[in-house]
């Protein structure tokens with residue numbers, strides 16, 4: 001089974017947790033997009049949900065699929081959010097933001113009673129940090145903020161650099177919220193809570209991609225099939 005099929009298998013399994021009448025947060029990224037396709041199919045067959053998307057791209061895909069959307073301002077409390085992740089540790093702590101959507105994803109996840117994360121097996125790690133941690137930062141003073149993140153990373157044993165993310169033509173990537181993304185290569189984050197606190201203390205940091213104690217269930221798909229993990 002290729003990685004695309006695994007993502008689709010996890011997304012399909014997540015549909016078992018979607019119930020009629022739900023207010024549903026809808027994630028961003030290639031795995032979440034598989035979920036949007038299954039959701040659109042179910043909506044076409046009569047499922048009624050209200051969706052709140054975590055990015056402009058997801059909103060577009062949902063609308064193309066006939067999924068009813070509302071803004072989080074109109075539907076501020078959600079029953080469930082289903083989203084992908086870049087890394088998932090055994091306690092279901094996550095790194096997210098590889099697609100640049102971490103701010104809206106975290107706001108939506110925080111507004112949801114439950115978060116289910118869907119992924120192929122390659123996202124499963126013993127400790128977070130191999131995937132560079134995305135940090136959304138304000139454009140004002142971006143270099144000063146980048147250096148402050150670098151100092152935090154160094155204090156926490158980072159092995160690599162902190163780089164501003166660029167888009168396809170080399171210009172800085174701008175998020176849906178109008179911010180920049182700095183990717184911090186830790187290699188291994190031994191104390192995610194301490195890193196999260198230190199990043200939150202930097203004024204130019206809007207949000208970071210550590211989603212700690214937010215997911216209550218992970219659905220992984222791999223060669224051996226689909227397995228579900230809940231918080232220990």
Ligand SMILES: O=C[C@H](O)[C@H](O)[C@H](O)COP(=O)(O)O
Nearest residue numbers: 029030031097098099100101
């Ligand atoms: O900003 C993007 C999100 O956090 C994605 O959910 C994450 O990067 C995983 O994306 P994918 O399913 O494409 O690996």
